[in-house]
Amino acid sequence: MPRAVLTTPVPSSSSSSVRPPGRSVDVAVLGAGVAGLVTAVTALRAGLSVAVYERGPRDFSASAGYKAGGMLAPFCEADGAEADVVDLGLRSMALWPTLHDGVVIRGSLVVAPPRDAAGLARFGRLTEGHEPADAARIGDLEPDLAGRFRSGLFFPGEGHLDPRQTLGALRDQLEAAGVAVRFDWRGDPDAIAAGRIVDARGLGARDRFADLRGVKGEMVVIRSRDVAISRPVRLLHHRHPLYLVPRGEGVYMIGATTVESDVGEAVTVRSAGELLTQAYALHPAFGEAEIIEFNAGLRPAFPGNEPRIVEDGRVIAVNGLYRHGWLIAPALAEDIVARIVGAAPASKKHEVFHADPA
Ligand SMILES: Cc1cc2nc3c(=O)[nH]c(=O)nc-3n(C[C@H](O)[C@H](O)[C@H](O)COP(=O)(O)OP(=O)(O)OC[C@H]3O[C@@H](n4cnc5c(N)ncnc54)[C@H](O)[C@@H]3O)c2cc1C
Structure with a gap:
C-alpha cells in the first residue's frame, strides 16, 4: 500500500x-x-x-x-511533557507549514524577573534548542520589552498560529x-x-x-495600542507563570491556567485577576489594554x-x-x-x- x-x-x-x-x-x-x-x-x-x-x-x-493559545513550542514543552510529546512536536513543526500558510515561525522568548532567576536556569537545563538572551538581546528581539528583563532564553525554532x-x-x-x-x-x-x-x-x-478527563484552561484576550510584541513570550514566575501569544494588530491571547477541574467552562474571579496581574507584570502598559474576551476550555487528557x-x-x-x-x-x-x-x-x-x- x-x-x-x-x-x-x-x-x-x-x-x-x-x-x-x-x-x-x-x-x-x-x-x-x-x-x-x-x-x-x-x-x-x-x-x-x-x-x-x-x-x-x-x-x-x-x-x-x-x-487555545496556538503556541507551537516543542522545546519549551520539554519542561513538563513526556519525551514522546516533544518528538511529536518536533515532527509537527516540519508538517505545519505544509498544512496552513498562517503558521509563523519567529521563535519564542522566555523571560523571568530577577527573583525567578533560579527558575529560568532550571528551565534552561530541562530544555534544548535555546540561546541565552541578555537584556540587549531581549531588546533586539522585542523592542517593547527592552530594559524590562535582564535575562531570558530565545528558542528560534518555535512558532505560533x-x-x-x-x-x-x-x-x-x-x-x-x-x-x-x-x-x-x-x-x-x-x-x-x-x-x-x-x-x-x-x-x-x-x-x-473511561479514563479521559478534562483539565481546565482559562485565558483572556486583550488589545493594546501601546505594546507591540511579535512572538510568544513566556513569563516564568514562582506563583503565576503566564504566556502571551500575539494575534496581530495589538491583540494578544494571555493564558493559561491549568486547573484539574472537569466541570464548568467559566473563568473564576481569582484566575481572571491573576492573568491580568501577570500581563501587567510583563509590561505595565498592558494596564491600559482593552479586555476583549475571557474564556475557558477543557483540555482532553489521559x-x-x-x-x-x-x-x-x-x-x-x-x-x-x-x-x-x-x-x-x-x-x-x-x-x-x-x-x-x-x-x-x-x-x-x-x-x-x-x-x-x-
Ligand atoms: C486555554 C487553552 C490554551 C491552550 N493552548 C495551547 C497551545 O498554545 N498550544 C497547544 O498545542 N495546545 C494548546 N491547548 C490544547 C489544545 O487546545 C488541545 O490539546 C486540543 O484542542 C485538543 O484537540 P482535540 O481535537 O482532541 O479536541 P477538541 O479541540 O476539543 O475538538 C473535539 C471536537 O469534537 C467535537 N465533538 C464532541 N463530541 C462529538 C460528537 N459526538 N460528534 C461529533 N463531534 C463531536 C467537539 O465539539 C469538538 O469540536 C490549549 C487549550 C486550552 C483550553
Whole structure:
C-alpha cells in the first residue's frame, strides 16, 4: 500500500463536488477540532475520500482548540511533557507549514524577573534548542520589552498560529476540495457509511475512554495600542507563570491556567485577576489594554497526560492531546493516515491497539 504523501496538493473545487449524503467515503472523521481537521486534510492529501461530522457550530466554539493559545513550542514543552510529546512536536513543526500558510515561525522568548532567576536556569537545563538572551538581546528581539528583563532564553525554532483562523482555513481547504463538513451534527456514528472512522471527539469521547478527563484552561484576550510584541513570550514566575501569544494588530491571547477541574467552562474571579496581574507584570502598559474576551476550555487528557491512538475495528480514535493539541496534531494525523493506508507509522510510542471497546 502507498505511504501517506503529505505534499500531495488538495484537489481543487473545480475538479470535485460535494459527495452526496449517504455515499460511502474512505474515512469519516468525528469531531472538527484540531485533531479531526488536521487528520481530515492529511487523509485527503493521501488520496482518500473524506467526510467530517462535528457536533458543535461552524465557528468551532465548542472545541478546546478554539480557546487555545496556538503556541507551537516543542522545546519549551520539554519542561513538563513526556519525551514522546516533544518528538511529536518536533515532527509537527516540519508538517505545519505544509498544512496552513498562517503558521509563523519567529521563535519564542522566555523571560523571568530577577527573583525567578533560579527558575529560568532550571528551565534552561530541562530544555534544548535555546540561546541565552541578555537584556540587549531581549531588546533586539522585542523592542517593547527592552530594559524590562535582564535575562531570558530565545528558542528560534518555535512558532505560533491563530487557532480560530487556522480551524477556519482547514475547514475551507476541505470544503474547497469537495469534502462535506457537517456542523451541528447529532447523528449515529454507527450509521455512517465509511471504510474507517477517525474518532477525534476530544472530551466528547468519554463513552470510549473511561479514563479521559478534562483539565481546565482559562485565558483572556486583550488589545493594546501601546505594546507591540511579535512572538510568544513566556513569563516564568514562582506563583503565576503566564504566556502571551500575539494575534496581530495589538491583540494578544494571555493564558493559561491549568486547573484539574472537569466541570464548568467559566473563568473564576481569582484566575481572571491573576492573568491580568501577570500581563501587567510583563509590561505595565498592558494596564491600559482593552479586555476583549475571557474564556475557558477543557483540555482532553489521559493519566500521564500523553496522547493515544487506539484502533478498534474500523474505528481509529485519537485523544488525550492535553496541553499540546496544536503542537502535536500533524504528526499524530500522519501516523493515523499511515495506518489507514497500510504504511508504517513514524512512531508507535503513543499507539495502543485492542480489539474490544474500552
Ligand atoms: C486555554 C487553552 C490554551 C491552550 N493552548 C495551547 C497551545 O498554545 N498550544 C497547544 O498545542 N495546545 C494548546 N491547548 C490544547 C489544545 O487546545 C488541545 O490539546 C486540543 O484542542 C485538543 O484537540 P482535540 O481535537 O482532541 O479536541 P477538541 O479541540 O476539543 O475538538 C473535539 C471536537 O469534537 C467535537 N465533538 C464532541 N463530541 C462529538 C460528537 N459526538 N460528534 C461529533 N463531534 C463531536 C467537539 O465539539 C469538538 O469540536 C490549549 C487549550 C486550552 C483550553
